[in-house]
Amino acid sequence: MMRRILVAGLLATAVVAMPQAASAQASPRETAAIRAQASLTALRKHEERMIAIGDRMLRAAGAAGWCDASQSLGWTLGELGQYPKELRQHVRTVWNLPDGAVLFVSAVAPDGAAARAGIRAGTGIALLDGMQPMRNHLQEPSRHALANSERLIDEALARGPLSIEAIDSAGVRSTIALTGELACASRFELSAEDEEQAYADGSLVQVTAGMGRYTDGRDDELAGVIAHEIAHNMLRHIPRSQEAGTPNDYRRYLGRYARISRKMEEEADRLAVWLLAVAGYDPEAPLRFWQRFGPNNDSAHPFGRLHDPWRTRVASIQDELAIMRAAKAVDPDARPALLEQRNADDTPVGPSPAPR
Numbered sequence: 001m002m003r004r005i006l007v008a009g010l011l012a013t014a015v016v017a018m019p020q021a022a023s024a025q026a027s028p029r030e031t032a033a034i035r036a037q038a039s040l041t042a043l044r045k046h047e048e049r050m051i052a053i054g055d056r057m058l059r060a061a062g063a064a065g066w067c068d069a070s071q072s073l074g075w076t077l078g079e080l081g082q083y084p085k086e087l088r089q090h091v092r093t094v095w096n097l098p099d100g101a102v103l104f105v106s107a108v109a110p111d112g113a114a115a116r117a118g119i120r121a122g123t124g125i126a127l128l129d130g131m132q133p134m135r136n137h138l139q140e141p142s143r144h145a146l147a148n149s150e151r152l153i154d155e156a157l158a159r160g161p162l163s164i165e166a167i168d169s170a171g172v173r174s175t176i177a178l179t180g181e182l183a184c185a186s187r188f189e190l191s192a193e194d195e196e197q198a199y200a201d202g203s204l205v206q207v208t209a210g211m212g213r214y215t216d217g218r219d220d221e222l223a224g225v226i227a228h229e230i231a232h233n234m235l236r237h238i239p240r241s242q243e244a245g246t247p248n249d250y251r252r253y254l255g256r257y258a259r260i261s262r263k264m265e266e267e268a269d270r271l272a273v274w275l276l277a278v279a280g281y282d283p284e285a286p287l288r289f290w291q292r293f294g295p296n297n298d299s300a301h302p303f304g305r306l307h308d309p310w311r312t313r314v315a316s317i318q319d320e321l322a323i324m325r326a327a328k329a330v331d332p333d334a335r336p337a338l339l340e341q342r343n344a345d346d347t348p349v350g351p352s353p354a355p356r
Contacts, residue, residue, distance in 0.1 A: 033090065036087060036090045037090050037093055039192075040087070040090055041094055042209070042212075042213075043190055043192060043209055043212075044094060044095070044106070044107070044121070045212075046190055046207070046209055046212030046213070046216075047076060047106060047190040048107045048108075048121065049212065049219065049222060050076075050188050050190055050207050050222070050226065051074070051075065051076050051107045051109050051112075051188050052109050052110055053219060053226050053281075054109075054186070054188045054205060054226050054230070055072055055109035055112050055183070055188075056111075056279050056280075057223070057227060057230060057275055057276075057278075057279040058185075058230065059072060059074075059112075059181055059182070060278045060279040060280070061184045061230075061275055061279070062181075062182045062183040062184045063182060064278050064333075064335070065335075066184065066278075066339055067234055068184075069182055070180075070182075070183055070185035071180025071181065071182065071183065072113065072182075072183035073112065073113045073114045073153075073157075073162075073178055073180050073181075074109035074111075074112015074113050074114050074115060075105050075106075075107065075108050075109070075114040075119065076105075076106050076107045076187075076188055077103060077104065077106060077125075077150065078091070078095070078105075079102060079104075079135065079136065079145050079146040079149065080092075080102050080104075080136075081135055081137070081145050082136070082141055082142065082146055084140075084141050085139045085141075095121065096169045098124045098167040098168065098169055098170070098171045099171060100124070100126070101124025101125070102124075102133065102135045103128075103133040103135070103146070104122060104123060104124050104125060105119055105120070105121055105125070106121060107121050108120060108121050113179065113181045118176070119176065120168075122169055123166050124168075125164050125166060125167070126165040126166070126167055126173065127163075127164060128149060128153060128156065128163075129152070129163050131152065133145065133148075133149045134148040134149060150187070157178075157179075157180050161177040161178060161179045162177070162178045162180075163176070163177050163178075164176050164178060184230070184233075184234060185203065185233070186200075186203065186205050186229075186230055186233045187203060187205070188204075188205050188206075188207070189204060189206045189207075190206075190207055190208075190212065191206050191207070191208045192208075192209050193208040193209060193210055194208070194209065194210045195208055196208065196210040196211045196213075196293070196297070197210065197211055198211055198225045198226065198228070198229050200229040200230070200232035200233050200237070200238075201238060202232075202236070202237075202238035202239060203233065205229040205233065206229075207226065207229075211225060215289075218289075219281075220281050221285050221286075221288060221289040221292075223276055223279070223281040223285060224272060224281075224285040224286040224289050227271075227273075227276050227279075227281075228268045228269060228272040228286070230275060231267070231268040231269075231270075231272050232268045234339070234342070235264070235267055235268065235271060235338070235339075235341055235342050236342050236343070237264040237267070237268070240264070240343075240344065241257070241260050244260055261307070262307060262308055265307045265308065266308060266313070267338055267341055269286065269313055269316055269320070270316060270317070270319075270338055271338045272286060272317075273317060273320045273321055273324055274324055274336040274338070277328075283321060283324070286317050287314055287318065290310050290313055290314050291314070293310070294310025294311070294313070295310070297310070298310045324336070
């Protein structure tokens with residue numbers, strides 16, 4: 001789903017059940033701490049799944065030459081100030097953060113650049129290319145300090161290797177030079193929302209904790225969800241929808257936006273099939289996802305459908321699977337012709353053109 005993501009911070013709101021014996025023996029304060037840490041532990045698990053899947057997909061698509069070159073370190077970062085003040089000590093506990101660490105590695109892709117350099121989740125970052133990371137000193141959660149660090153990292157990688165001063169859980173400091181790996185561009189973030197959703201805003205892919213729980217034990221299905229959002233970013237759907245312009249009449253605007261949205265959602269469904277295949281996931285996983293998810297999540301937007309009905313989406317995915325398999329039978333390295341839609345205007349969508 002496309003949307004412009006405004007991130008105030010990652011909030012642990014999930015309610016986690018506790019054993020009755022533990023609840024009876026604990027004070028109210030201890031009970032609250034146990035629940036907060038259990039919620040954060042669950043979020044950490046889903047964040048690790050998300051970056052493992054997402055980074056693998058971005059690197060595979062980058063190696064295939066399907067996007068403009070970017071660099072991936074195969075990690076997601078956290079900053080204490082993105083959490084409410086009352087959760088910050090629990091974050092330290094769950095990630096086993098070293099004393100003094102504010103910016104830290106929250107998840108690492110198992111075979112990504114950071115993992116190969118020996119970096120693990122919970123590693124603190126004291127310096128970025130010799131500069132102290134910005135920190136949020138306010139009680140209110142904010143992502144501005146983390147966003148500043150991410151910008152500094154991107155700028156450093158554009159110049160050459162990124163030098164960080166890392167702090168391990170024992171407080172030992174070391175200087176590590178990190179070189180990114182060729183990949184398509186997208187960041188990943190886990191939101192603590194309970195709703196089963198995922199979003200893309202052109203540069204960020206956000207998956208909710210609710211979607212993580214819904215796909216728990218079904219990594220191929222989560223990969224299908226993530227592939228759909230990566231496809232939105234690769235196909236420039238946010239800028240293309242802006243470039244399409246909007247009529248002055250409110251009703252015409254809503255109708256046109258709904259048509260554009262449905263067209264782009266179908267493009268993302270179709271390109272996701274190719275992304276799954278190139279990354280070594282089951283390209284039929286979205287079919288299983290929609291057969292489970294679709295019947296109970298198919299309500300139309302009050303101003304017009306922004307997505308096709310789930311059965312229509314399944315039919316489009318099946319059609320693209322056939323197109324991809326036919327293309328790969330001729331050329332195992334076939335490239336999805338959908339990539340040519342990156343600079344398309346608002347035209348009706350149909351089956352993919354014959355791959356080149």
